[in-house]
Amino acid sequence: MLLTPDSLATAQRSLGDPALDYPLLPPLTTGCPRTGTEDVAYPLELDYAYDKVDTAALFAPAAARTGLERWAPLLPPLLAPGLGEGATPLVEIAPGVHVKDESRNPTWSHKDRLNRCTTSAALAVGARGIAVASSGNHGASAAAYAARAGLRCVVFAGPDLPPAVDSFLTAYGAVVLPVPWEARWPLMRQAVERYGLHPVSNLTATHTGHPYGPEGYKTVAYEIFQDVGTPAAVFVPTGYGELLYGVWKGFTELHRLGLADRVPRIHSCESAAGAPLATAIGRGVPAARVEVGATSAYSIASPVGGYRGVVALRESGGRALTLSDRQLAEARAELARNGLWAELSAAAGLAGLRSLDASELPDDGPLVCISTSSGFKDREVGRRATAPVAPEWPEVERRLRAAGLAD
Structure with missing residues (x-):
């Protein structure tokens, strides 16, 4: 194909x-x-x-x-x-x-190489946006590539999100949600299921990504x-x-x-x-x-x-x-x-x-x-x-x- x-x-x-x-x-x-x-x-x-x-x-x-x-x-x-x-x-x-x-x-x-590919996948399946669990490089990169592609980006960050990264994410128009570490993946799964977002980070018990x-x-x-x-x-x-x-x-x-x-x-x-x-x-x-x-x-x-x-x-x-x-x-x-x-x-x-x-x-x-x-x-x-x-x-x-x- x-x-x-x-x-x-x-x-x-x-x-x-x-x-x-x-x-x-x-x-x-x-x-x-x-x-x-x-x-x-x-x-x-x-x-x-x-x-x-x-x-x-x-x-x-x-x-x-x-x-x-x-x-x-x-x-x-x-x-x-x-x-x-x-x-x-x-x-x-x-x-x-x-x-x-x-x-x-x-x-x-390095996450830019990954997110060029995953954001392309989101466009291929007609997603309205992407969701990611990250407090650093992955989130910042996902937010940038989503903005470039005209997609919304929701970032489930950790509670200790570095201020510099928070500013980076916000500059790209991402929705930033700092939550406890153990809650990030479960909440992201719900956002993906309920809002038609495409996940660009992990959803499973061991890592698949x-x-x-x-x-x-x-x-x-x-x-x-x-x-x-x-x-x-x-x-x-x-x-x-x-x-x-x-x-x-x-x-x-x-x-x-x-x-x-x-x-x-x-x-x-x-x-x-x-x-x-x-x-x-x-x-x-x-x-x-x-x-x-x-x-x-x-x-x-x-x-x-x-x-x-x-x-x-x-x-x-x-x-x-x-x-x-x-x-x-x-x-x-x-x-x-x-x-x-x-x-x-x-x-x-x-x-x-x-x-x-x-x-x-x-x-x-x-x-x-x-x-x-x-x-x-x-x-x-x-x-x-x-x-x-x-x-x-x-x-x-x-x-x-x-x-x-x-x-």
Whole structure:
């Protein structure tokens, strides 16, 4: 089923049983109906007519690579107008260590790649608007793409919604509803059912999310490949595991199409305050629920994981890394010393790499850390960090000496 001449997407396929497929529409946002249980919902992915991909044209060097249109044949039909998402820089911060800076997307996070695809799905099914449960990057991005597409957006946020993110959401005209964390998904389900909204975040007990969303994240892998070829390993900040899965699938497609000679190891980088993916891997189960402890890395502090992450780690030979706030803060400071202002959660990729000994790092290619979003999204943004200085030279000199600038 082809909705546009550009997209080669053909069907939705179950990750619970790859032999099961479904039509491309409607998107099955509650997971595979034939493999799910009360405890585990299995996500779906999209399948494509890979034999029809013109690899020479699609992966040829491009002078201007902005917007997911660049990769349209290997994406769901892009019905929603874009904002120039993608084509983010790959910055080498040390010999052989690169950072994919996703803060350069239109709403300053990787979520723009996902929401271009999910908002397109909302248009495809004729929804009047979209609904999302988020207190950060996902909500801000969903609100922007909904506004661009002429759709309403309802955001069920947490009670501690950062003021900067609240302003971001409101600027796009979103309906912002801060509620207790445990109430977000149940209330969102009711809004979807009663008001004809299209859900662009999770509805199930374990994480399935939207089947179209992670397809947008494949483009991160395509861009890395064009910049440095196949890396030895990719370190991915991980909450629900959608970005992790998308990056893995992108490299898998590159290998399937004969462009890459292998798939790199894909490592998940979670907050140790929760780490549902590491828990699932340790228990040998498809997905896990955990209690989340205190952490400032709110964007990746997830109480529930999903099967996508398990697949990405298992198939790539990656590791489930867990990180303390201290390790995240050290990585964020290292990024800042290299001119990159990252959200604490966004520094998890570099923190994951730095958590390994040199002997544990592969040497068969470059190492890539994904930095998912701007430091603007952190909770402390908006609080004044610098005290005023008296307009007198002795005080200025004292500050300069304290900063280590004295001769």
